[in-house]
Amino acid sequence: MCAYCGRRFTAAAMTLDHVAPRRGRKAYDRRDNLVLACPACNAEKRDLAPIAFLLARRTRAVNLLRYGAHLSPMLIDLARSLVPTEADDAAAVASELDQLDDLDDESPYLD
Numbered sequence: 001m002c003a004y005c006g007r008r009f010t011a012a013a014m015t016l017d018h019v020a021p022r023r024g025r026k027a028y029d030r031r032d033n034l035v036l037a038c039p040a041c042n043a044e045k046r047d048l049a050p051i052a053f054l055l056a057r058r059t060r061a062v063n064l065l066r067y068g069a070h071l072s073p074m075l076i077d078l079a080r081s082l083v084p085t086e087a088d089d090a091a092a093v094a095s096e097l098d099q100l101d102d103l104d105d106e107s108p109y110l111d
């Protein structure tokens with residue numbers, strides 16, 4: 001299971017991804033910095049900071065939380081902070097309702 005897109009692949013296709021880029025430091029090979037990633041996600045992530053990669057598609061943060069329970073607290077906090085919240089949803093609904101109000105002003109059924 002890819003920790004970013006959540007899709008299932010054969011074991012042979014999977015790659016090991018350093019959630020925080022390795023930058024030649026041995027500590028980054030720790031298990032709490034590694035997840036399984038599919039080739040497409042790994043390639044797309046390669047040149048991006050972890051936060052930029054997760055922000056580009058928020059479902060990646062959701063999947064990383066689901067499949068990355070073993071990750072370091074710092075990485076889990078990062079993923080959690082990027083998961084769309086109920087507050088985001090409420091704001092989206094409120095803005096859609098505002099737009100409906102605007103439409104009502106132009107309703108042909110008004111006097």
Ligand SMILES: [Zn+2]
Pocket residue numbers: 002003004005006007037038039040041042
């Ligand atoms: Zn993937």
